[in-house]
Amino acid sequence: MVTLQKSKWKHFWNGWDSLNRSKEVLYSYTKKISEINPLQFFHNGSANFKGQRFFWTNRARNEMIVGLGITLQFSSNENGKERYLEIEKRWKQIVANSFCHSPNSHIGPYMFGGFSFDPKRERTPLWEKFAHTEFVLPTVMLTIKDDEAFLTYNFFTDTSKEKVNQTLLLEEALLKDGTHSYGSSELSSFLEMDPIEWKQSIEEVKRRIVAGHMDKVVLARELRTKFLDSINVESVLSILLEEQPSCYVFAFEREDNCFIGASPEQLVQKESEIVKSMCLAGSIARGKTIAEDENLGDTLLSDSKNLQEHDFVVQMISNSLKAVCQQVTTGDRPKLYKLKHIQHLFTSVIGELKDDVSIFQLIERLHPTPALGGYPKEISLETIREVEVLDRGWYAGPIGWMNLKGDGEFAVAIRSALLQEKEASLFAGCGIVENSDPESEYEETRIKFKPMLSALGGIRHHDSNE
């Protein structure tokens, strides 16, 4: 057995040896390291942890997390409230039985994962690698926060010393520096799933809205792409990081599948008693010139159909938070949120919790907001189950992390794709209200596919269809 340099790891082993082993305990050891490119770290992890990696960055890019390996996995196919509560309960038990060493009280073990959009929807083979709810506590984790980098190791005390040793031995290879251009693979085919039926489903939903069944429903569609070689996750991530500032960029690997995306939309962020959320709904294209872009932005800001689409989201999110917060502040009018391919209406929401409400309880209250489901919630979910042909899986579901203190952040997993070796399924949806025009909604989803298509190298193919 190769042994470690003793002095370097003395502190680690002192902690490990001091633990009471009468019951299983999580030992989490964090140390500060010199800064490393998180994508490089993710890539370095492929030799030993391929299929068990995750990548996350917030929109401001001052918090990035990469996880490698699985020390603990929580999954659930519960379809009610329990899916949130069960995971939370288990995480609390782990926390209560943990021994964490860290130079920074904010950095330590994180649980990362997500939820499918609708747990009541039966899973199709497309999403078989993803449970309705799935979280992991990684074995090795890189956290970069405000320009400081930390490496965290998570082991349960029943892990053999040899196994722990083997993991620690990987450190040098994991922190190796390098410059990479990750190879991309060539798109070989491109299939829009049922565009005609999709437009018909918009008409059907509009009829129901006019008949008073509900106010808004978000309908999504799927694009299937095939490539000549296996898709390189690192390559896709690097393009998303470059092309999609102001977006969360995430990837969650499950064996040979990877759910990946660059979403502008925050579902919820909790830091002690402060809760933030965001209303993002209502869309228009970017202009080719500054003048055209500003004109389009002005049109969006005064367009009654888009303002209506947006307002349902503002009402729902602010009312949901008012029930648990002593104070909720909502932007007084929508602003523009401009991305590379599209611009949206957005309103920020911030509240101060009055009770001890967990981030999972907040997710349960908020998901799905009318930006992804519809308004009112239950009837729009039933309508989606009935009229939508695709299996959304994790598309439009909450994805993110929670730490030891119960703080965390979740994005809504839109502008996303499921990578399956040489194939990728892309998803995009849009809010249908009574004045929706199927053709314009179809165009809107075409634009929403672009961020992922561009990262996959397929944008030329897409645009040549215009």
Ligand SMILES: C=C(O[C@H]1C=CC=C(C(=O)O)[C@@H]1O)C(=O)O
């Ligand atoms: C459902 C999606 O976008 C939502 C977020 C922003 C704007 C939206 C819209 O204008 O329809 C959607 O509600 C998607 O990108 O798949």
Ligand SMILES: [Mg+2]
């Ligand atoms: Mg829209």
